[in-house]
Structures are given as structure tokens and as C-alpha cells.
Amino acid sequence: MNVASKTSTHKAAGQYLGYSEQEARFCYHLLVSADDAQVVMEGEDDVSVRFANGDKILEQVKSATKHNALSDWSNDLWKTIGNWIADIESGAIDLHRTQFRLYVTPSQSGEIAVSIHTTNDEQSAKELEKLVRERRDALTRQPNCNKYVEAFLGLDEKEFSEFVARVSIESVHARPEHSVENLWGPTYSKETKQRLTNYAIGLAREKANALIKSGGEGIVDANSFRKEIQLFAARLNLPNYLASVSAEPTTAAVVSVHSQRPVFVRQLEIIGIGQDQEVRAVADYLRASADKTIWAEEGDIVQSDLFDWETTLVRTFDLNRGEIEDVLSASPAEAKGRQLLRLCLRTKTKLAGQDVPDHFAPGSFHDLSDQLRIGWHPDHKSILEEGK
Known part of the structure; x- marks a missing residue:
């Protein structure tokens, strides 16, 4: 009609x-x-x-x-x-x-x-x-x-x-x-x-x-609202930029995940990063996870791209950890962990040759932390085991 x-x-x-x-x-x-x-x-x-x-x-x-x-x-x-x-x-x-x-x-x-x-x-x-x-x-x-x-x-x-x-x-x-x-x-x-x-x-x-x-x-x-959509549309048209297609997670979703204290949150607790930063980490983790799923479903990336991305992040983590040990050898383990976290969260690298949104690298590091592929505190594994 x-x-x-x-x-x-x-x-x-x-x-x-x-x-x-x-x-x-x-x-x-x-x-x-x-x-x-x-x-x-x-x-x-x-x-x-x-x-x-x-x-x-x-x-x-x-x-x-x-x-x-x-x-x-x-x-x-x-x-x-x-x-x-x-x-x-x-x-x-x-x-x-x-x-x-x-x-x-x-x-x-x-x-x-x-x-x-x-x-x-x-x-x-x-x-x-x-x-x-x-x-x-x-x-x-x-x-x-x-x-x-x-x-x-x-x-x-x-x-x-x-x-x-x-x-x-x-x-x-x-x-x-x-x-x-x-x-x-x-x-x-x-x-x-x-x-x-x-x-x-x-x-x-x-x-x-x-x-x-x-x-x-x-x-x-x-x-x-239109200004936000116009910005997203402009980013979507950039040839070397992977625009985020996920919405900012709701406060309720972030609070719910944070209250469950997943491994990556417990890792942050160990180094005493503070609750505000823990909440920010949960939001980045949720949004990065959603983006990875949607990008893969829409064919923007393939599994090998994610493998290469995570390999690069782990290598970056190892380099930063070595630098921290050299520069802050006399500092408490918690302080070393906080500085290591900060260095990693500042990482600027590409996924499948494309720039990514600001939340994506931090969220991906927290994902690796959740899998225990990296740890901010030198003794994170034993401390986590004791806390079970």
C-alpha cells in the first residue's frame, strides 16, 4: 500500500x-x-x-x-x-x-x-x-x-x-x-x-x-544523534580504519560483569589499579569483544588476523615487561604491574593493516589477561590460585 x-x-x-x-x-x-x-x-x-x-x-x-x-x-x-x-x-x-x-x-x-x-x-x-x-x-x-x-x-x-x-x-x-x-x-x-x-x-x-x-x-x-551517525559514516568510509560497530555497553552490563570478578578484573585488583579503572577495563573488554565478533561475521577480518593481532600484543607485552624490569627493578611488584598496564594500554597497532578504535587494544589486552596469556603482577598466577 x-x-x-x-x-x-x-x-x-x-x-x-x-x-x-x-x-x-x-x-x-x-x-x-x-x-x-x-x-x-x-x-x-x-x-x-x-x-x-x-x-x-x-x-x-x-x-x-x-x-x-x-x-x-x-x-x-x-x-x-x-x-x-x-x-x-x-x-x-x-x-x-x-x-x-x-x-x-x-x-x-x-x-x-x-x-x-x-x-x-x-x-x-x-x-x-x-x-x-x-x-x-x-x-x-x-x-x-x-x-x-x-x-x-x-x-x-x-x-x-x-x-x-x-x-x-x-x-x-x-x-x-x-x-x-x-x-x-x-x-x-x-x-x-x-x-x-x-x-x-x-x-x-x-x-x-x-x-x-x-x-x-x-x-x-x-x-x-545525527552528528554521531555522520561521524560513524565518515569513519566507515575511511579505507584504513576499522570503525567500531558496537554500542557503548550499558552501565548495568558493566556493573554486572565487574561484580562477577572475572580473571582480568582480579588481575587488576592485584596491582591496585582502583575501581574506576577496573570499570573502564570492563567496558573496553565488552566492546572490543563485540567488535571482534561483528567484524568477523561481516567479513572485515578473518581468524588469522586475530591470531596475528594477539601475537603482536603478547610480543608488545613482553617487551614492555622487560623494560619495566630494567627501569623499575627496585620498585614494588604492584607498582611495576601498574606501569606495565599503562604502557600496554597506550599501544597503537593495526589489525589486518587497519587502525582500530581507542577501546580496542585495551579491551584486547584485558581479554589476553582473562585467558592468563599475560599477567600484570610478576606473581599473578600464584596469587590468583591462592585467591580461589
């Missing part, structure tokens, strides 16, 4: 690489909204856009993989409309400052839905009201959604006309991520567009979820 001749527009069941339709649309609005806009997930609607002047866009997101959500008497269609009307009548929504959008995927169609979408003046509003009433009254029995239809038909003429002119329906994509994928320019390859889409939706989700879990609203500034 290609009804989105106007600008395109409750919760969806399907998933795209672990992302819901709602999250894909949240990302879409972050990418296309005005610079002064804030986009909200789980706010006034599935996705809301708030503008600096007080105007809003409210979007309902529907998955229709097993039914036509836009058929004439679809409960999805009419319940959405009924809920909007109820909020208008209660004063929760200002009709005169709000645009209403229904987004359905995959592509569906319905005559009444098309008529609602294309209504934009008083005359077409009268024709729509007549169409809905005649179609409903011609049924042998009332549809299950009739109470919402009644609420729609019960609006006074002026309110009815303005409301339907503010409603748009979009159902043109086979999958919800296509609305994001279609935004990238023609200079990007198909593979790059997919990576940009995956990263952008993931970043949008992580930002909103972190805010919601902390007890706030899932509000993200559109302009600042």
Missing part, C-alpha cells in the same frame, strides 16, 4: 537483528527530524517527536505479518484512531498542535485507510465521513471495532475535518529497517548501508533504553 503521499508516519512484534519495529522507527525520526526536535520512545505514543515550538508528531507502530492491519474494520486501525480521539477529548493531546501517524509493516492496504490518509480539506472530510458511515451501516452486524468507529463519527464537523487532515498512514516497506536504509545516499554500497542501518538503530535503542531504565523518558536529541 503506497498511501504515504503525505509525510510518512502500538508496539511491534517482529525483530530486525534484535531490534523491534518501534526501535527502527525511533531511529528513523532521529535521522529525519528538524535540528530542534527531540524524539521520544515510549512517551506520548510508541514514538513521539517534540519540536521547540510545542508542536508534536505522535506515531503508532504496527506489525502486520499475519493480518491486514489496514483492512476497513481492522481493530489495529480503529483502536489507534479511537485512542487518539480519547486523548484529544481528555485534553492529553492538543489537536491543533499535533500530527498523527500510523506506520504499518509489511506493506498493507485498505480503502478506508487510503481515504483517511488522503483527506486534507472539509469537502474530502465530508466524503470520508459518508464512506465510513455507509460502509459500516451496510454490514450485517457491527464490527468489533465499532466503539472506536463511533468515537470517530461522533466528532463534530469542524473537529472531524481537522483531525483527519492531521492523520497520515504509511505502509510501504517490506521491513521496518528499510525506512532507515533508504535514507543513505547513493555513494554508499549496499553492505555499507546495512552496516549504517544496524549501527544507527542499535545506537538509538541503547540511548533510549538507558534513559528509560534510569527512570526517565527515552528522549534523544535529533541533531546530536
Whole structure:
């Protein structure tokens, strides 16, 4: 159904690489909204856009993989409309400052839905009201959604006309991520567009979820979000740079891993590096591990590249350890370990001939530490064994 001749527009069941339709649309609005806009997930609607002047866009997101959500008497269609009307009548929504959008995927169609979408003046509003009433009254029995239809038909003429002119329906994509994928320019390859889409939706989700879990609203500034995506896209186009495709791990994930005291964290405890640095190490470890997995899955690196990378890091560790022994021979073992850690974390080397993000080498060293292939304290193995 290609009804989105106007600008395109409750919760969806399907998933795209672990992302819901709602999250894909949240990302879409972050990418296309005005610079002064804030986009909200789980706010006034599935996705809301708030503008600096007080105007809003409210979007309902529907998955229709097993039914036509836009058929004439679809409960999805009419319940959405009924809920909007109820909020208008209660004063929760200002009709005169709000645009209403229904987004359905995959592509569906319905005559009444098309008529609602294309209504934009008083005359077409009268024709729509007549169409809905005649179609409903011609049924042998009332549809299950009739109470919402009644609420729609019960609006006074002026309110009815303005409301339907503010409603748009979009159902043109086979999958919800296509609305994001279609935004990238023609200079990007198909593979790059997919990576940009995956990263952008993931970043949008992580930002909103972190805010919601902390007890706030899932509000993200559109302009600042776009700047992050533009930076990622620029890095993705660099021929000798492996851009990180993983999101920053959430505070909850970092705290959970840190509390379990894996081997690499215990190694840091032994040299007394401090809890703040331990937490930073966990975040680097998690993100580097995620990047390695994704890069390998997407064909950016192969197993031999990782073998060579780790071999280089172990060699660097050995060289740094020798230097520490020469320069700090009289220092306590813990101090030697801290300085050895600092030297290693400053390492700048390439993976498969490409530069890597700043977190990747530190995270990889912590991975080697977790495997006990390296150790910061000269007696780390015996100390770890005693601590079991």
C-alpha cells in the first residue's frame, strides 16, 4: 500500500537483528527530524517527536505479518484512531498542535485507510465521513471495532475535518529497517548501508533504553544523534580504519560483569589499579569483544588476523615487561604491574593493516589477561590460585 503521499508516519512484534519495529522507527525520526526536535520512545505514543515550538508528531507502530492491519474494520486501525480521539477529548493531546501517524509493516492496504490518509480539506472530510458511515451501516452486524468507529463519527464537523487532515498512514516497506536504509545516499554500497542501518538503530535503542531504565523518558536529541551517525559514516568510509560497530555497553552490563570478578578484573585488583579503572577495563573488554565478533561475521577480518593481532600484543607485552624490569627493578611488584598496564594500554597497532578504535587494544589486552596469556603482577598466577 503506497498511501504515504503525505509525510510518512502500538508496539511491534517482529525483530530486525534484535531490534523491534518501534526501535527502527525511533531511529528513523532521529535521522529525519528538524535540528530542534527531540524524539521520544515510549512517551506520548510508541514514538513521539517534540519540536521547540510545542508542536508534536505522535506515531503508532504496527506489525502486520499475519493480518491486514489496514483492512476497513481492522481493530489495529480503529483502536489507534479511537485512542487518539480519547486523548484529544481528555485534553492529553492538543489537536491543533499535533500530527498523527500510523506506520504499518509489511506493506498493507485498505480503502478506508487510503481515504483517511488522503483527506486534507472539509469537502474530502465530508466524503470520508459518508464512506465510513455507509460502509459500516451496510454490514450485517457491527464490527468489533465499532466503539472506536463511533468515537470517530461522533466528532463534530469542524473537529472531524481537522483531525483527519492531521492523520497520515504509511505502509510501504517490506521491513521496518528499510525506512532507515533508504535514507543513505547513493555513494554508499549496499553492505555499507546495512552496516549504517544496524549501527544507527542499535545506537538509538541503547540511548533510549538507558534513559528509560534510569527512570526517565527515552528522549534523544535529533541533531546530536545525527552528528554521531555522520561521524560513524565518515569513519566507515575511511579505507584504513576499522570503525567500531558496537554500542557503548550499558552501565548495568558493566556493573554486572565487574561484580562477577572475572580473571582480568582480579588481575587488576592485584596491582591496585582502583575501581574506576577496573570499570573502564570492563567496558573496553565488552566492546572490543563485540567488535571482534561483528567484524568477523561481516567479513572485515578473518581468524588469522586475530591470531596475528594477539601475537603482536603478547610480543608488545613482553617487551614492555622487560623494560619495566630494567627501569623499575627496585620498585614494588604492584607498582611495576601498574606501569606495565599503562604502557600496554597506550599501544597503537593495526589489525589486518587497519587502525582500530581507542577501546580496542585495551579491551584486547584485558581479554589476553582473562585467558592468563599475560599477567600484570610478576606473581599473578600464584596469587590468583591462592585467591580461589
